[in-house]
Amino acid sequence: MFIARQDVVSTASLTYAGIFFALYVAAHLVVRYTVPFADPYLLPIVGLLTAVGLTEIYRLNPDDAFKQAGWIVVALALFSLTLFLLRYDYRRVEAYKYLFGLTAIVLLVLPILPLIGLTVNGARLWVHIGSLRFQPGELAKIMLIVFLAGYMREKREVLAQGRPKDWGPLLLVWAMAMLVLLQTRDLGGGLLYFGIFLAMLYIATARTAYVGAGLGLFIIGAIGVWKVTPHVQDRVTIWLHPWSEHKVSCPLSGQLELRQNCQSFQLVKSLYSIGNGEYAGTGLGKGTFQNVDGKQIIPDLNTDFIYSALAQELGLIGAAALLLVYMIFVLRGMRIALLSQDGFSKLVAAGLTFGFALQTFIIVGGILRLIPLTGITLPFVSYGGSSVVANFLLLAGLLLISNRANRELLR
């Protein structure tokens, strides 16, 4: 299947497809060796998603595809390493939960630091060391889940009582999410971390009151941030009114422009791209991403907006199929959480899976104008090293948990 996909783009990329397939086989063998009882669906699903992403990136920008392939190799190496190290009992990591938690916070704070922090598109999410750019938030997400799972397993019964003092952690995490939101000026990040936290808290305590209060607090907090941060206000205006009838002041050029030619340029062009796909799509390699003058129509097409490129070329059929693949991944992930025997494993598996789904929802929902747009990556498909590495670690975690769960079931 991968070979066939690559073939569509160019016959010259056959070797390229061959290398990809070899990598996939290698990963498969590592999985067979280290976690023989693991869920058999996850790795093929990830292989498919990665291949689709790589193909589309190759179609948009071959140079980026080669870089991405390099990142996949790095990610696979880390993936294999993780499986090897934790193949007997991954639950060892639970003992280091506070270290994980602390590292996650450090990683989240890194982009705010003056020297190495980097602002891209108005959001402070990047760290750069020399020419190497990295989005630590992706990794922080996984560490945070491990920490939360460990912490909640330990404090489950206490938290479930719901006494006033038990609300402390909720308020603390909420305050942190808001801080992250304020500092990074990134709506989606805050929503993602807080959403994962709420989901895990609900699973651990079964108290809907936490969820309700948490959501309420988040909305209040988000409104507060919206009031004081012009960047977030802009995002909301773009979301509600991407097209303006009259010219409005454009902060990018300092002149009066139609909003679709200024702030909401990217969103609007992306919607045109999706609309152009119709049912069947233009066909891979036949979409229009450059205007009459040969300029790229949508900025950041192969990272945040790769979904609109795919939706144009693959059409509703292809885009829906892609989302169904994500749904299968979520189903398998939740199944792992159900089958695992201990609370820590359940919480990690459910947290990772929910985070995976929520991240997909936040970026694609933003592109589709369901929610305000935030630039985060589409797991396994978008171009981006940090994203690929983090998501392969997420996969490793799920495989480890399912290996143990299935082994115990068979015993």
Place this chain on the structure above:
Amino acid sequence: MNKQVSQMGVVALVLLAALIVGTTYWQTWANASLAERQDNDIRLVAQFTIKRGKIYASDGRTLLATNVPKRVGGRTLYFRRYPSGPLFSDVVGYSTSTRSQAGLERSYNDYLTGSNANLDTVFRSAVDRLRGATVTGNDLVLTIRPGVQALARRLLQGKCGAVVALEPATGRVLAMVTNPTYNPNLIEKHFGLATRTTGPCRSPLLNRATAGTYIPGSTFKIITAAAALDTGRFTPDSPFNDPGYCIEYGKQVRNAGNPEAPETFGSVNFAFGFQHSVNSVFCNIGKTIGAGTILRYAERFGFYSLPPLETPENERVESGLYNRRRLFKPRRPEFQVDPGRLAFGQERLQVTPLQMAMVAATVANHGAMMRPRLVERVVSPGGKTITHLKREQLGRPIKRQTADELTHMMELAVRGGTGTAAYIPGIRVAGKTGTAETGRPNVHTAWFTAFAPADAPRVAIAVVVEDQLNGFGGTIAAPIAREVMEALLR
């Protein structure tokens, strides 16, 4: 715990399902409205992937519009080029990415892009699209003679005005020139340069032949005479007395010439009055038959409706009375319109050169008005003619006898009246001059409308030249008309 895990699983799946719903909305429901958006580059690019049909002059060889392929973003886009430059710009128009379209490029866009409803084209375009081949549009062959068009353009050089030549029996437009004009190749990238004008003339984008309105002056006397003869109230021999003026509303309306001592012809007949364009004669006719009758005949000649040419509607204008720049159709003409001044083409009349050429062509065609036509045929890329020009009679404003009497009077005007400058040796030319007052002293709009040969007309023409200081229709416009007609009859 498992119950909560399942619930969260359902929440996650619902979130992802919402994405499928959202995608469905944009790709099916909202799809059409997205495609209509002005700033949708993708639809624009799609238009440029089509190889538009070429446009040729009447000889089928002179290329007026063609394509220049350019590789952009891994695909071939076709950009328009106009080898004839400004020579045909007002007819052909332009098709660019930033300035949209004009002229036949706009009104024949469907044919030129192969999206017309013709069965052959539909089939071919569909096959091309399925094969992934370049969709190629249909070619146009126009009725305009390239040599004559170039000649007319040369003759108008340095003047503002227009020339329209028609074939009376078929309605073919043989030449259509307006000056100043623009170079369509510059529209896209150098709009400012393309629309810059030197000299007194402005608005180079305006097609003066179809959308320029001018006071018709004495050329309108053809319509007054047609009404006078056709109603049977007058004959070419009807006697008149010309004291040099005509009394209207108790005031003198004087003939042309020095206002203190206007030309005076004394006892004349109708034909003589036409031959020498005597205002008092027409003033009296107007008073006799009334403004309503004259306007009714004008309407039968096509006034008060857009001339049915193939160019876009916004590039054509109705002829008729205008009040404060708006077409004015009097409900009770006998009280609202001055019949004497109307009869010799002043009042508030505004006409287009095309309308005037249609009047001359109708008289030439024995009273039958043909639909003017610019497109001779549409040819598929395979060389098959999809549609070709069909003669279409728009109406019969006047009787054959009236047309013949008018022809005779117009011949007199060229042979020994105001229009002698249009005389072509060996060919009987029928014509009528017009020198319209513009409101500024001694600045006139010079008109000439004619057809030839009078016994078997092959060409009808209208020439208008703006703002001539001490210039007259007979001296400025008639020589241009003569040269163009000679070239067409040769």
